[in-house]
Amino acid sequence: MSTPVRSVLALGSNLGEREGILEQAVADLSAHPLVRLVRSSPIVATKSVGGPADSPDYLNMVIEVETGLEPLALLAHCQDIEQRHDRVRVVRWGPRTLDVDVITYGDTTSEDPVLTLPHPRAAGRAFVLQPWAWMDPHATLGGAPVAGLAAVAADLAGLRRYEQDPRP
Numbered sequence: 436m437s438t439p440v441r442s443v444l445a446l447g448s449n450l451g452e453r454e455g456i457l458e459q460a461v462a463d464l465s466a467h468p469l470v471r472l473v474r475s476s477p478i479v480a481t482k483s484v485g486g487p488a489d490s491p492d493y494l495n496m497v498i499e500v501e502t503g504l505e506p507l508a509l510l511a512h513c514q515d516i517e518q519r520h521d522r523v524r525v526v527r528w529g530p531r532t533l534d535v536d537v538i539t540y541g542d543t544t545s546e547d548p549v550l551t552l553p554h555p556r557a558a559g560r561a562f563v564l565q566p567w568a569w570m571d572p573h574a575t576l577g578g579a580p581v582a583g584l585a586a587v588a589a590d591l592a593g594l595r596r597y598e599q600d601p602r603p
C-alpha cells in the first residue's frame with residue numbers, strides 16, 4: 436500500500452431518504468480496507484445551485500479520509516458508492532440520490548477532466564466550503580482559508596445547519 440494520503444470528499448443528496456443516504460454513504464465509503472474516516476462535518480440543508488429550476492433542496496456534508504488508494508481508484512470507489520445508491524444521471528446538475536465528489540487529494544493538483552484536483556468548482560460552493568470549515572476551521576484550499584471562501588460564496592444565504600433526527 437502506498438503512503439496514506441488525506442482527502443476531502445463532498446457528499447450531496449436531494450432525492451429519497453437524504454439523511455439516511457448520506458449516513459450510509461459515509462459508512463460505505465469508509466468500509467473500504469484502504470479508506471479510513473478521519474472526521475466528518477455537520478449536515479447542512481442547501482438550496483440547489485444550478486440545474487433545473489424546480490430541483491429539491493439538498494443535504495450536503497464533507498468528510499476527511501485517509502486513504503491508500505491512488506486518486507483514480509478513490510474516484511472509482513466514490514462512483515461505485517454512488518451507483519450503489521441508485522444514482523442516475525439524467526440532466527446535468529439534476530436531482531440525485533447521491534453525489535460524491537473528490538475535493539482534494541493531499542496537495543495533488545490535476546487538470547485531467549476525468550479527475551480535476553482540487554475539484555474545479557469547490558472554491559465557490561458554500562455547500563462544500565461551509566461544512567468543511569465547521570469540520571476543520573484551519574482548512575485551506577488553494578492557499579486560501581476555507582472559512583473565508585465560504586463567507587463570500589454566493590450560495591451561502593441558502594444554507595443552514597440541518598437538524599438531524601434524534602438517535603433512538
Ligand SMILES: Nc1ncnc2c1ncn2[C@@H]1O[C@H](COP(=O)(O)OP(=O)(O)OP(=O)(O)O)[C@@H](O)[C@H]1O
Nearest residue numbers: 527528534536537538548549550551552553554556
Ligand atoms: N474532483 C472530481 N470529483 C469528482 N468527479 C470529477 C472530479 N473531477 C472531474 N470529475 C469528473 O466529473 C464527471 C462528472 O461528475 P458528476 O456527475 O459527479 O458531476 P456533477 O456532480 O453533476 O457536477 P459537478 O462536477 O459540478 O459537481 C465524473 O465522471 C468525473 O470523471
Ligand SMILES: Nc1nc2c(c(=O)[nH]1)N=C(CO)CN2
Nearest residue numbers: 447481482483484493528562
Ligand atoms: N445545493 C447544492 N447544489 C448543487 C449540488 C449540491 O450538492 N448541493 N451539486 C451539484 C452538482 O454536483 C449542483 N448543485
